[in-house]
Structure formats: C-alpha cells, structure tokens
Amino acid sequence: DAKTTQPPSMDCAEGRAANLPCNHSTISGNEYVYWYRQIHSQGPQYIIHGLKNNETNEMASLIITEDRKSSTLILPHATLRDTAVYYCIVRVTYGNKLVFGAGTILRVKS
C-alpha cells in the first residue's frame, strides 16, 4: 500500500471548516483513499473513502486531486467534538489490513 504524509497537527476554530491535507504521491490506480478518525480512548471511526471522484457524506467531503497524488478531508463546520486524530490511509479496496500512520491531531477551539 502506498505511503501517506500528513501534518502532525492542526488547529481550527469552532464553526469553521477544517481542511486536512494528505499526500500520497505513490498511489497506484487500484488504491483508494480512506479517512478514519480516533477520538481519545475510542476505537477508530470510519469517515469517508474515495477512488478518484470527490465524495461527500453526512460527516465530511473528500477532495482528491486529478493526479490522485493528494487529497483533502473537509469537515464543513467543525465542532469541539471533532477534536481527534485523523488518519489518511491508502489501500486497495479488497480485504487487506489498514496501515495507520501517525495521523493529524486536529484541535477544534472555541
């Protein structure tokens, strides 16, 4: 699976959009981009995933560049409860394990 690079931490004001970047320059054609988050002392929570088209669900939007070498997770109106570690993971869609990096610590501040 391709390696990902994320900033170690970010701050965001409550109510504003949080934009979390991820670089995955070695991604291959059959690899998807997945985003998970982990709130303190809880199991990871699935957020969203995509292949090449932008995706949106009730939690977030995922913007993938045309060359697929980077992506951005957007939380449109961050709340204090969105404070967590956010993981960007690249893998083929079928079966195999998720490889978690260090992720980005997002701190939402009032």
Place this chain on the structure above:
Amino acid sequence: GAGVSQSPSNKVTEKGKDVELRCDPISGHTALYWYRQSLGQGLEFLIYFQGNSAPDKSGLPSDRFSAERTGGSVSTLTIQRTQQEDSAVYLCASSPGTSGSWVQFFGPGTRLTVL
C-alpha cells in the same frame, strides 16, 4: 444497528498469565480484523479472517499470540504467558467483505494491562 462489540472492556492480569479477548462483529460481516495500539503509538495489525479462508497471521508478534474465529462470527484473541510489553488496547474491526464493501468498522477495544 449494533456495532462491533468487545469484551472485556478492561483486563488487568499478572505477568505470565494467559488472557482471552472476545470480539463480536457486526452481524453478516464476513471479514474480521484484530489490531493493537500501545500507549501513544499507532495501530498495529495483528490478524485478519475472511470467510473460510486461512487467516492472515502476518502481524502476530510472537507465537504467544493466537486467534480463532468460530462459525464465521465471534473471534477470540488469546495471549499466552503475558508480558508487560503486551499491555495495549486491542481493537477488533469487521467488514461486510465479499458480501458488500470493505470498509472496516471498529469496536471500542479492550484495554489490557499486564502487571
């Protein structure tokens, strides 16, 4: 619907004892995964079950670790002769697998403390 459940939520044991950790996946999910997360560390893959296929055990750190999945549903992770370095949160995840998507849904974890 019900998510992935794990028991116990916390387990304290003495060095050298054996422990069993249980995972109940989401009903109908054919794929099941175990990970562990040591304090301040990232998640580390342990083992993966898919249907009746032979499990992928490539992440198990030693032969003291083993896992079973009975009837394609409940899974038990067993650690024999526990060591202090086994202290971690053990997380289970399941996916619809071949019956649907491969998104993994995680349980709340079991926090293991080896004294």
